[in-house]
Amino acid sequence: MKSISWRFLQVWQRNFIVYRRTWLVSFLPPLLEPLFYLLAFGVGMSVLIGSLHYEGTPVSYAKFIAPALIAINIMSNAFYENTYASFVRMYYQKTFDAMMATPLTVGEIIAGEIVWGATKAVFATAIMMTVISFFGLIRYPDGLLLIPLAFLGGLAFGAMGMLFTAVVPHIELFNLPIFLFITPMFLFGGTFFPLENLPIWARQFALVLPLTHLVNLCRAFSYGAYGGSLFVMSFFYLAGLTLILFPLAIHKMHRRLIK
């Protein structure tokens, strides 16, 4: 880790330059996705569901899923950036090889990539929050904490993606973690229904999933309600996960790139 200096920002900057060239494409999904989901689930499904109880308080279904949409958005932005996009840069475009011939170290290249993935999650979150705010589903100023939360969640899921990138032999294999890991989290991470509805073993399983904790924190900041004991645990879970996965991803990437 001692080989990482602030030079990683040069790698971040490279990705930011590319992002600015294609900003419209990057802006559309976080703009439209919450609209689609809120329309389909918030309006369509809420007729069936009405309102439900979250930690003892009644909430409308739209209000229940809105923070989950933000959490899912953070996860997928960072995870996809540091899997498919990073893999393309590393494997097909040889961008990392070119960087490694400069004073940049592998640690700085990978740190720059993961921090970039987290930044992309922040951008997408800000756009999404704007849309969701029009529906009055975020309480301010507490809701502004979703921005730094997006960065933390982005680091956790980005480092996780980068770890897969360091070990997969070819790009098709990303289907595996997505099918076995991302999709189950999307469905069972306390996203579209309260975990209280599940049997106890399923609830405990959900607590192992990182997205569950990100969803918890997103709800806490969106509602301005920090009562649950889960709040502290979720924060330490995500921070701890980042502290483990970030250096691990760099270590594995080192092994892959330096031969």
Added chain:
Amino acid sequence: MESTQSAIEARELTKTFGALTAVSSISFDVRRGECFGILGPNGAGKTSTIRMVYGLSPRSGGTLRVFGRDIADHPRSIKAEIGVCPQENNLDPDITVIQNLEVYARYFYIPGTIARQRALALLAFMSLEHRRDAKVTDLSGGMMRRLIIARALINEPELLILDEPTTGLDPQSRHQVWERLNELRNDGMTMLLTTHYMDEAARLCDRLIIMDQGKILVEGKPADLIREYVGRHVIEVSEPGEELRNHVRTARLSYEDLGHLLIIYGHDHDQLYHEISSRYCRGGCILRMATLEDVFLKLTGRGLRE
């Protein structure tokens, strides 16, 4: 300036990948201001050697000093003084031609205004200024190569490393690249070059080594190597007869018999050529200058390397 005369000093340098020994205890020096070539068939260990020099690949044994410092201890400061033109095209396809130079300059911590000045000067030097805002993927192979060389120069390196700089280029592009590299050499740039084009090596290199199977076979100036290992001239006789074969054997000439072609090496062959062409020539008979390619094939053999 460093006190040492050598830009690169390798002693018993070794690289192994598991059970495979790619580079086996080689020693060489590259002096400041010279163009030093590493030649060899595929798999000889050329690329493994230069990847160690520019710090991309840790050595397995021996010592390696670049500008008098150990690359393992000072990778960052040494890389800051090296420009690398890799074998594979690794230009950044997501950004424009000039951005490729400017963004690369950032990796060296070169301030933006200086980076822009240098980028524009390098685009002009490489005759690419008309494509400065083009996408990299729209460039021809020759243009991409020139852009890679321009990128390798963005940090004003002391040492330029070129891994097969003209592989896959058409003759016009190759000559253009050679011209630029010659200009750089004349300006005192130290260059380390790998190639399997012998004409390229003969044209650009002050000194070279020929490697095979991880070892150095010979080292020297191109002209000296030709004189020492082949001679001045080469006679090629197609469809040689038994009489000629007997003659070269009894006269103890240096030759190579390829079946349909007999190649005779020697120092002063004017007379010999007349003798052979008048007495033994049935098919074609050619007298030509000896080249580096003769040295290369004589030393590394004619078997295919795959």
